[in-house]
Amino acid sequence: MSRSDLEVVLNEHWSELDSAPVGHEAALRVSALPVVTEQGVVSAATDRGGLRHLLIPLVGRRGIPTGRIGGALRISERALQGEDGYGRFADVVCTRRDLSDVFTGLCADVLVALEADGRRPYRTTLAVVNRWKQLFSGGPRAFTNAEEVGLAGELHVLIRLLRHDPGAVHYWSGPEGARHDFTDGVQAIEVKSTLSASERRTFEVHGFDQLEVPKDGRLLLNWQRFERTPEGRTVRELVVEAAQLCDDEVQLWARLARLGYQRDMADDESALRLSLVEARWYEVDGGFPRLTGASLVGAMPDAVYDVRYVVDLAGVRSAALAPRTVDALLAEVGSPS
Numbered sequence: 001m002s003r004s005d006l007e008v009v010l011n012e013h014w015s016e017l018d019s020a021p022v023g024h025e026a027a028l029r030v031s032a033l034p035v036v037t038e039q040g041v042v043s044a045a046t047d048r049g050g051l052r053h054l055l056i057p058l059v060g061r062r063g064i065p066t067g068r069i070g071g072a073l074r075i076s077e078r079a080l081q082g083e084d085g086y087g088r089f090a091d092v093v094c095t096r097r098d099l100s101d102v103f104t105g106l107c108a109d110v111l112v113a114l115e116a117d118g119r120r121p122y123r124t125t126l127a128v129v130n131r132w133k134q135l136f137s138g139g140p141r142a143f144t145n146a147e148e149v150g151l152a153g154e155l156h157v158l159i160r161l162l163r164h165d166p167g168a169v170h171y172w173s174g175p176e177g178a179r180h181d182f183t184d185g186v187q188a189i190e191v192k193s194t195l196s197a198s199e200r201r202t203f204e205v206h207g208f209d210q211l212e213v214p215k216d217g218r219l220l221l222n223w224q225r226f227e228r229t230p231e232g233r234t235v236r237e238l239v240v241e242a243a244q245l246c247d248d249e250v251q252l253w254a255r256l257a258r259l260g261y262q263r264d265m266a267d268d269e270s271a272l273r274l275s276l277v278e279a280r281w282y283e284v285d286g287g288f289p290r291l292t293g294a295s296l297v298g299a300m301p302d303a304v305y306d307v308r309y310v311v312d313l314a315g316v317r318s319a320a321l322a323p324r325t326v327d328a329l330l331a332e333v334g335s336p337s
Contacts, residue, residue, distance in 0.1 A: 001034075001115070004170065006108040007250065009033065013044040014052050028053060030080065035111050037118030040087065042111065047093075052100055054107045055080070055089040056114075056125050064090055064122065072096040073103075073129065090122050092129070098263060105254035106132045143260070145195060148235055148272050151259060153193030153224045154181055155238040156276060162245035164331045169246050171333055175255040179209045184334045186217035190284075193224045201225075201280070201313040208307060211290040218283065220321075220329060223313060225278040232273035236266065280313065281321040289315045 001009070010033070017029040028045040035042040040057030047053065055078070058064065064077050078091040092110075094103035110128045114121055143151070154174060161168035161182065174181035180188040190210060192203035203223060205211055213219040226232075239256065246252050253263055282288065289311050321329070 003108050003112050004251070006035075006111045007104050007254075010044055010104055010107055010111075011250070014046055017044065017046040018050065028078075028080070030055065033111070035114055035118075037114055037121040039118075039121055042114060042121070043089075044107075045091075050097060051093055051095060052103055052107075054092040054110065056092065056110075056121050058088040058090055058122055072099050073106075073133075075126075075129070090125060092125065099257075101250040101253045101263075102257040104250060105257065143235075145272060149193050149195045149226055149274065150191075151261065152226065152233075152235050152238060152274050153191045153222075155235065155242055156224065156279075157182065157189060157191050157222055159238065159242055159245060160330055161333060162242060165334055166245060166247035168334060169242075169248055169251045169255065172255055175258040179207070179212070180214075180219065182333070183214065186214055187220075187329075187333050188214050188217065189220045189222060189333075191222045191224070193226060195226050195228065195274075197227075202310050203313075204308055204310050205290065206308055208292050211284055211288070212292050213284055218329075220326075221282045221284050221288070223280045223282075224276055226274040227277050229273060229275040232275040234267045234271045234273055235261070236271070281326045282313075282316060282318065283321065285318070287317050 013031045013033060017031055020029045028047050030043050030045045032041045032043050037057060039059045042057065043055040045053035045055055058077070064075070072095050074093050074095055076091050076093075078089050079086050080089060092107070094100060094106075106129065109132070110125050113124050113128050117124060154172070158169065158172055161171065171182045171184050173183045174191075181191045182189040194203065201223060211219070211221070239252075239261070243249050243252055256263075284290065291307070291309060
């Protein structure tokens with residue numbers, strides 16, 4: 001199953017467990033998930049306090065260390081009575097109910113990894129948890145101005161997509177590690193944002209695939225310039241609007257959490273207020289200035305990686321797309337071809 005399918009399965013199991021009776025204080029309500037490892041079945045569970053758990057089967061006699069992995073994430077060993085007798089599990093739990101949606105994303109990633117390789121489930125689980133560790137490290141992390149501007153730019157595009165389709169948060173693929181910021185698998189959007197006052201319209205490209213067009217698809221490039229103004233909007237205000245338009249807030253908050261943005265982050269007097277003063281859209285085609293792996297076949301040493309270069313939009317031969325054209329193209333994202 002896909003990651004999004006597994007998130008749905010997890011939420012369904014946890015919701016059903018929440019309505020089931022629970023016995024004594026330490027008891028868990030447990031439900032087997034459709035993910036089987038070589039050491040047994042993975043299960044979802046909830047406790048008397050409404051906290052969500054993921055139970056990873058353990059074999060052998062060796063115990064596992066118990067303790068807090070991050071600010072809200074804890075792993076401990078737990079023995080449970082089942083139909084086949086007692087079983088040992090690594091019990092992964094989020095101790096903050098307000099982070100349940102983030103925890104769902106983490107657990108879905110664990111299940112994806114276990115479906116791919118279920119030979120050593122505890123070790124695989126720890127590997128995924130360690131990648132998420134920063135998200136549970138206590139307080140929210142500080143964003144640089146450049147990071148905040150970049151997030152604001154993506155949120156502006158996300159809000160436009162959500163106005164066409166309330167489920168468009170599923171196409172926000174940048175936080176998932178995809179090469180483009182938004183994609184439905186065929187149509188893709190790459191967003192570049194700046195706070196620079198320079199008259200030059202430039203942006204930095206990371207790698208040879210960031211401006212590669214999806215196979216049999218289309219890639220749009222959105223360049224935005226922001227200014228810091230008193231009447232501008234904060235990232236928090238953009239997030240609130242996106243949440244109001246979105247029909248799947250769990251997905252929205254999970255993606256924001258992957259970027260280090262936590263649900264309880266609030267604005268203060270120093271919050272960056274940004275006004276969008278210029279936006280240009282282009283279709284990336286054969287004439288668009290860029291470097292790709294295909295264009296450098298035979299000329300690029302195998303050891304070359306982490307390539308970065310700057311594109312100046314003054315060198316783009318084709319005209320920027322008209323606003324009506326942009327709206328029509330955005331409305332097509334996620335539509336059957």
